[in-house]
Amino acid sequence: MLEIALIILYILIALSLVIGLLINGVKPSKTLAWLLAIFTIPVGGILLYIMLGRNRRKKKLSQMREGILEVPSYSMDPALEQMHRKYRKLMTLVESASHYPPTDDNVVTLLEDGKQAFHNIFQALEDAEDYIYLQYYIFEEGELTDKLLSLFEKKKKKGVDIKLIYDGIGSYSLSSSYIKRLKSMGVEVFPFLPFRFGRFLASLNYRNHRKIIVVDGQVAFTGGINISDRYFKGDPNLGRWHDMHLAIKGPAVAHMEHVFISDWFMVSEQKIEMRCSPDSARKWEEDTLVQIVPSGPDDVFPTIEQSYLSIINEASEYLYITNPYIIPSAEIIKALQIACLSGVDVRLLVSEKSDSKLVDWTVMSYFEDFLKAGIRIYQFPHGFLHSKIIVSDDEVATVGTANIDVRSFEHNYEVNALIYDKTVAKKLKKNFIMDCAESQEVQRDDILDRPEFQKLKEGLARVFAPLL
Structure with missing residues (x-):
């Protein structure tokens, strides 16, 4: 009888968590991943969800944080604003979501x-x-x-x-x-x-x-x-x-x-x-x-993810991304593919190895999605490349703490600096090209022909990508 009671209790707890997932409007990819974890990993799946899965986006970690100090206002030179008309929407997006003006x-x-x-x-x-x-x-x-x-x-x-x-x-x-x-x-x-x-x-x-x-x-x-x-x-x-x-x-x-x-x-x-x-x-x-872009799990909008998407969507000539943890959302993948298929030179620079094998496999699991759209990928071999940089069109760049993954977009407190400046952008572009020259370019044929066991490891890692 005790065993039956425990099984019933386990099922009720699991169902309550599933109902919570559905009510809170979690992304379908994350919902499916958590369903898989809850129902295939006895007890452990529930514990994982309690530790990692609950969305506090609307349940602020600290209500005291709200409105403690008004963001210092600033009025930009109108002539400078006119110079950066291309990125006016990006500036407005960040200011509307975070209240930090350029x-x-x-x-x-x-x-x-x-x-x-x-x-x-x-x-x-x-x-x-x-x-x-x-x-x-x-x-x-x-x-x-x-x-x-x-x-x-x-x-x-x-x-x-x-x-x-x-x-x-x-x-x-x-x-x-x-x-x-x-x-x-x-x-x-x-x-x-x-x-x-x-x-x-x-x-x-x-x-x-x-x-x-x-x-x-x-x-x-x-x-x-x-x-x-x-x-x-x-x-x-x-x-x-x-x-x-x-x-x-x-x-x-x-x-x-x-x-x-x-x-x-x-x-x-x-x-x-x-x-x-x-x-x-x-x-x-x-x-x-310069525009400061903070983001955290208690914000209404994922401001840094939105700023990344805006930069990708506005790119017309090139888009160069350096990041060790490129575990993108479906929106980021589509945006990068659309940019490249539209004629934008899109390149990704990642570290050949990171501080986590699971992360390595997960990052590599997205290579085929990128390569089939014509996106070029380089693996940096000299140590661990930990930079988080995007530079585009010799006009805009972002440097900061945020990776291109769910953890940075939804779970961590992060801060980036958006820089609207040709000199800085050109320096970062030059650094990117130099680093690529020292790196190994990933070839599509090599990815398609990789061993089945490697594909299996990447596939399993990718299933849990929304949870990383």
Whole structure:
């Protein structure tokens, strides 16, 4: 009788989850994947869904986040707006969804790989006089964090306010002793959704993948680079990590600061005021147009995914994408295919190997869909290529933290910088072509002729792609 009762209970729980899937309007591909998991993996399927499947898009992770601080307004030079008419819809889309308008009078510096990025970051931190805000998905102890510890101690003695957010899962290896040392010197430290037994199932799937530094409202950094020695030492399995980061000066810094303050309130319940505004930012000789694009699971719209789709749809000459995790939605696949079939030069640059075999198989499972439309694919062999870049038509680029997958679009807190600038776009285009020259182009015949066992692994991985 007990066994029958447990079976009935299991069936009722499974049915209730299925009803929830249908009521919440989950995409059909995800619904089918979760149905498969729930009904073919006894007990484990239900646990997986509870941990990873529940959609909190309409159930905000923090109601307190809503309206804590109004986004700083900004009025762009009308002449500059006229210059970028082609991307006016993209600008409006992002502003409507996230409330962050584009700003001009910015200086954007591309920081390729860890050595260059950390040189610029530490230089800015050394110059800090008022405050330092940091936020990282991976904050991993090593030479970099030891150097930060010494710098923070020196800056705190001079009265600099330092606040740090680290992700509770991404920075799982961060020791309590290191955190205690930070707090003992006066650094304010909070984790984002840390691992706790009672909240594990509710929080595991929602991570803060952003990488942000703001110094004195004068300079901000963002991009793909985490705080980890792997960016200049490498690791045994993947070698050196290659990535792209940005240093931004100008009015866009205020919007980066607003993103941090919003997240700070979420983790600490402390409301802090903006210390800079776009209108009070220093005017620079350069005049780069930048728009900050944050996105998260509690937003009404998946803003970053929509911005990617808009760039793809507006491309007329070329579209070059660098990303290690290209596990696209059906909408992204169709948009890329349409662009290429319409005569746009579409190329994808991925890493030959990543930090997950399952991800490798899943990424490769989409190659045939791309190649049959004429999209060219290159695999970068020298270490792990971790950059998240799109550049198009020598006019627009996006650099940031978001991958091209469901996790970045729907489950993670991410932030990108949209750059409407010919000089920056041409630099990124040049870098892309150089990287492709060092990479192996994927041939359609090789994909069609790959072993059946490889196809099986990719097929199984792809079934669970909506869950990754």
